[in-house]
Amino acid sequence: MTRDTLAFARAFLTATRTTGAIAPSSAALSRALTQHIRPGGPDQPRAVLEVGPGTGAVTRHIARLLGPHDPLDLVESSPEFVTRLRTALHRDPALTPVAPRTRLWPGLVEEQELGECAYDTIVCGLPFANFAPEAVTAVFARLLTALRPGGTLSFFSYAGGRALRSADPRRAAARRAVREAIAPHLLEERLVLSNLPPARVHHLGAPATVGAPSAAGSLTR
Numbered sequence: 001m002t003r004d005t006l007a008f009a010r011a012f013l014t015a016t017r018t019t020g021a022i023a024p025s026s027a028a029l030s031r032a033l034t035q036h037i038r039p040g041g042p043d044q045p046r047a048v049l050e051v052g053p054g055t056g057a058v059t060r061h062i063a064r065l066l067g068p069h070d071p072l073d074l075v076e077s078s079p080e081f082v083t084r085l086r087t088a089l090h091r092d093p094a095l096t097p098v099a100p101r102t103r104l105w106p107g108l109v110e111e112q113e114l115g116e117c118a119y120d121t122i123v124c125g126l127p128f129a130n131f132a133p134e135a136v137t138a139v140f141a142r143l144l145t146a147l148r149p150g151g152t153l154s155f156f157s158y159a160g161g162r163a164l165r166s167a168d169p170r171r172a173a174a175r176r177a178v179r180e181a182i183a184p185h186l187l188e189e190r191l192v193l194s195n196l197p198p199a200r201v202h203h204l205g206a207p208a209t210v211g212a213p214s215a216a217g218s219l220t221r
C-alpha cells in the first residue's frame with residue numbers, strides 16, 4: 001500500500017463525507033476521466049482545471065497529457081491533501097514538469113473564482129453523492145460556466161450504490177440533482193469496473209456545444 005493510499009484511507013475515516021472514497025482513483029478510472037484532454041500548441045495553450053485532486057492520482061495522468069505551454073489549476077479543500085500535492089509538485093517526477101504552470105488553490109471550489117470560459121477541460125473528483133442538492137446544482141453551474149465553447153467536463157460517480165441511495169433519502173436527492181444538472185449537457189457515460197468501487201464516468205459538453213451533431217448518439221453504457 002502506498003503512502004497516498006494510506007493517507008486517503010485515513011482521510012476517509014476522519015472526513016468521510018468530503019473525501020467520498022476509500023482509495024484514490026485507479027489508473028483505469030484516471031484514464032477514462034482524462035480521455036478528452038488534448039495538448040495545446042505554443043500559440044493556443046489549452047487550460048485544464050482539476051477539482052478535488054486528492055492525493056493526485058488523476059493529476060499525474062493529466063500532467064502526462066498536457067502540452068508544454070498548457071496551464072493546470074487545482075482546487076482542493078483538504079489541507080492535508082494540499083500539503084501532499086504541494087510536496088509532490090516539487091518532488092514527484094510525474095508532476096515536476098508541470099509544476100511551473102500549475103496553480104494549487106486550497107479551499108472549497110464553491111468559494112473559488114473560476115471565471116467564465118476559462119478552461120478547455122475540467123476534471124472533477126467531487127463526491128457529489130454526499131452534497132446537498134442545492135450545492136450540486138450550484139457547483140455544476142459554476143463548472144459549466146467556466147468551460148470554453150467546445151470544452152468538456154468529466155466527473156465520476158460510484159456504480160452499484162442504488163440500494164444504499166434508496167435507503168438514504170439525502171443521497172437519493174443528491175443523485176437526482178446530479179441527473180438534472182447534467183442531462184442537457186451529457187455527451188457520454190462509461191462504466192469503469194477496474195476501480196474500488198467500480199465507477200461510472202460522465203463526460204459533459206460546454207453549454208455552447210450541446211446539441212452539436214457529434215455529441216448526439218455518442219452515449220455509451
Ligand SMILES: C[S@@+](CC[C@H](N)C(=O)[O-])C[C@H]1O[C@@H](n2cnc3c(N)ncnc32)[C@H](O)[C@@H]1O
Pocket residue numbers: 018019020021023024025051052053054055056057058075076077078081107108109110124125126127
Ligand atoms: C473522491 S475524492 C477524489 C480524489 C482524486 N481526484 C482521486 O480520484 O483519487 C474527492 C476529493 O474532493 C475533495 N473535495 C471535497 N469537497 C470539495 C470541495 N467542495 N471543493 C474542493 N475539493 C473538495 C476531497 O478533499 C477529495 O480530495
